[in-house]
Amino acid sequence: MPGDYECGLAANRVFPVNYKVDIHLKHRINAGRVAVENQYGFFHDQFGRVESEWKEDDTRVTFADFAISERVSAELRKSFPEDDFCSEESNPQDEVLELTARFAWILDPIDGTNNYAIGIPVCAISLALLMDGVPVYGFIYDMSRRVLIEGGPGIGVFEGRTSRSVIKDELNAQSVVGMHFPLSLSDCDRLLPLLTRYRLRSLGSGALIGAFAAIGLLDGALDFKVKVWDIAAVHALVHAGGGDFHFINEPIFPLREFHVGMPATPYFAGTPSFCLFIKGLLEGRK
Numbered sequence: 001m002p003g004d005y006e007c008g009l010a011a012n013r014v015f016p017v018n019y020k021v022d023i024h025l026k027h028r029i030n031a032g033r034v035a036v037e038n039q040y041g042f043f044h045d046q047f048g049r050v051e052s053e054w055k056e057d058d059t060r061v062t063f064a065d066f067a068i069s070e071r072v073s074a075e076l077r078k079s080f081p082e083d084d085f086c087s088e089e090s091n092p093q094d095e096v097l098e099l100t101a102r103f104a105w106i107l108d109p110i111d112g113t114n115n116y117a118i119g120i121p122v123c124a125i126s127l128a129l130l131m132d133g134v135p136v137y138g139f140i141y142d143m144s145r146r147v148l149i150e151g152g153p154g155i156g157v158f159e160g161r162t163s164r165s166v167i168k169d170e171l172n173a174q175s176v177v178g179m180h181f182p183l184s185l186s187d188c189d190r191l192l193p194l195l196t197r198y199r200l201r202s203l204g205s206g207a208l209i210g211a212f213a214a215i216g217l218l219d220g221a222l223d224f225k226v227k228v229w230d231i232a233a234v235h236a237l238v239h240a241g242g243g244d245f246h247f248i249n250e251p252i253f254p255l256r257e258f259h260v261g262m263p264a265t266p267y268f269a270g271t272p273s274f275c276l277f278i279k280g281l282l283e284g285r286k
Contacts, residue, residue, distance in 0.1 A: 021155070028080060028103060028129055029137050033150065035075045036127055036139045039068050043110075043143065048119030060113045065089045068109035068125065076105055086258040088229045096259045104130040104255070108229040112205030116143075126207040128232030133254025138233025138240075140211040149211045151240035157214050164215035166243035170273045175219040176201060177274070178209030180226070187224065190281055194222075210234030213270040214241040220270025222278060228252055228265055238269045245269040248282065 046064040054060055069089040077085060084104035086097060105127065110116050112123030125141040129152075137152035151157030157164050169175075176199045188195065201218065203209055206226040213221040214237035221234075235253065238245045248266040268278045 024103070025129075025131065025136065028083075029152070031076060031079050032105070032127055032129055032137065032139055033148070035072045036125055036141055036148065038075065039071060039125055040141065042071075043068065043125060043141070047116060047121065047123075047143070050117065060117055061089065062110065062113060062117055064116070065109045065113060069107060072107055072109065072127065084258075086229070088227070088260060096257055098257050099130075099133060099255060102132060104133070104258075106130065106135075106229050106232040106255075106258070108207060111140075111207035111230055112203070115204045120204065122203045122205050122208060124205055124207045124211070126230065126233045128236060130232065130253075130255060133256060135232050135236035135253065138211075138236035140207050140233050140237065142208060142211070144208075149215060149237065151214070152236045153239040155240060157237050157240040159215050164241060166214060166238070166241045167216045167219050167271050169219075169271075171198070171219060171271070171277055173197070175199065175274070176217075177270075178203060178212060178218045178221040178223075180206060180209070180223045183224065190284065191222075194278070194281060206230040207234060210269060211237055214238045214243060216241070218270065220268060220274030220278070222268040224248070224266040225264055226267070228255065228258070228262055231265060231267060234269065243270050244272050244275040246275055246279065 050062045050064045066089050069087040073085050073087060080103065082101055084097065084099045084101045086104060087107040087109065089109055108126040110123055111126045116123040121144040123143050127139045128135045129137040138150065140149045142149060147160045149159050177194065178201050181202050206223050207230055209221040209223065210231055211234060212218040214234065235245055246268055252265050268275060
């Protein structure tokens with residue numbers, strides 16, 4: 001689809017000069033990029049047209065979610081049959097997958113399915129590569145801007161062919177923060193200084209909010225609703241962009257098992273200034 005979609009970096013340009021990377025990791029990064037890019041056409045063709053239904057957890061799902069999950073899984077399994085593969089939509093509801101391989105993939109085939117189904121183009125394909133249970137590289141395809149955001153710690157984060165990073169400035173009156181709503185009354189109360197001081201954005205895609213913090217479009221992201229498949233790629237991207245990432249409850253990485261009924265993994269991430277501010281609010285300091 002040349003000319004229609006912004007592709008990721010060429011294989012020989014994704015790693016900084018003289019950066020030493022495990023050859024097995026490098027092969028998987030290149031394969032992951034291709035697997036995501038190969039879904040662009042189908043992803044756009046089904047946008048706003050595919051039928052959907054509501055799952056028991058009150059989240060939306062479409063045929064496109066299942067199709068992208070199966071396509072990406074098949075492509076990666078063909079090259080790396082020894083790896084573990086986890087997806088929100090392809091793993092059985094009652095199955096707990098023990099992650100025993102050195103490498104594991106975590107896919108959210110469509111993050112922002114509600115937007116996708118009704119025709120709002122703020123949605124994404126999110127794929128994370130884990131090594132020994134920790135995200136080492138992430139890919140998030142931003143449909144709205146037709147660009148692939150990718151990167152990993154020690155390698156950097158890229159928006160298309162451009163190297164990016166988190167915002168360097170301190171929080172100020174113009175700072176923009178990504179959040180997910182609704183919030184509980186207790187969270188509204190302790191976060192009141194955030195809600196009344198800064199410019200908030202609720203996009204309907206947890207992966208994009210986190211990715212935008214990693215590449216400097218937002219000062220930070222705060223989300224109480226996300227699951228591991230929403231934020232695995234974000235975790236790698238934020239660290240790659242020089243930002244901070246904090247789980248509000250116990251850290252989930254290194255990840256040792258996966259199942260679709262996993263609890264939410266609330267977190268905040270972004271600039272050090274933003275994270276320090278949020279940490280203070282959550283600890284009761286105004």
